Amino acid sequence: MDATLPAVAEELLREIKKAFQETSHVPDDLLSALKFVFGASAVPxxxxxxxxxxxxxxxxxxxxxxxxxxxxxxxxxxxASCHFCSCPAFAFSVLRKSDSLLCKHLLAVYLSQALGTCQELTVSNKQLTSLLLMEDSLS
Structure with a gap:
């Protein structure tokens, strides 16, 4: 089972996805809410x-x-399944200081999912294992 973000964050991402599916853009009020909920990570x-x-x-x-x-x-x-990023900002701001819900990279993942803008790459099981163990790029 996937870990969950606080309810307000989950709901906001659902609303962004719905608005984008209906109108192909994200309304200003949802962008303001995004900045309010996610702080300095939102714009980057x-x-x-x-x-x-x-x-x-x-x-x-x-x-x-x-x-x-x-x-x-x-x-x-x-x-995304456990809300983790390998960046130093995640380790410091999210895990150590607990002053952010997510780093900008993880928030970008959730926004890309909501907006349908993720690039897609299919790899073999062996390549994925290598990526996970070595932190190497496959792109």
């Missing part, structure tokens, strides 16, 4: 989405992982 996450920096990697076993090309050019591995 939207920028990553605009630059199509999120890749959904799937294997024949059905396992899924995301890679996000950060603004610095480094690839980060994100696990």
């Amino acid at each position: 996450a939207l920028d990553l989405v605009d630059h199509q920096s999120v890749t959904r990697i799937v294997s024949p076993s059905g396992r899924t992982v995301y890679q996000v090309l950060g603004s610095s050019g480094k690839l980060y591995t994100c696990y």
Whole structure:
């Protein structure tokens, strides 16, 4: 079973997805709510989405992982099922200080899912295992 975000965050992402499906854009009030709920991560996450920096990697076993090309050019591995990112900001701001719900990379994953803008990459089970063990890029 997937881990869940706080209800307000989950609902906001659902509303963004619904609005985008109906109108092909995200209304200003939802963008304001996004900034309110996710703070400083919101605008950089939207920028990553605009630059199509999120890749959904799937294997024949059905396992899924995301890679996000950060603004610095480094690839980060994100696990949407447990709300985890390999970036230093996640370790510090989310896990250590608990002053953020998500880092910009993980928020970009959720926004890309809601907006249907994830790049897709299918790899073998062996390639995915290598990615998970080595943190290497497959792209």
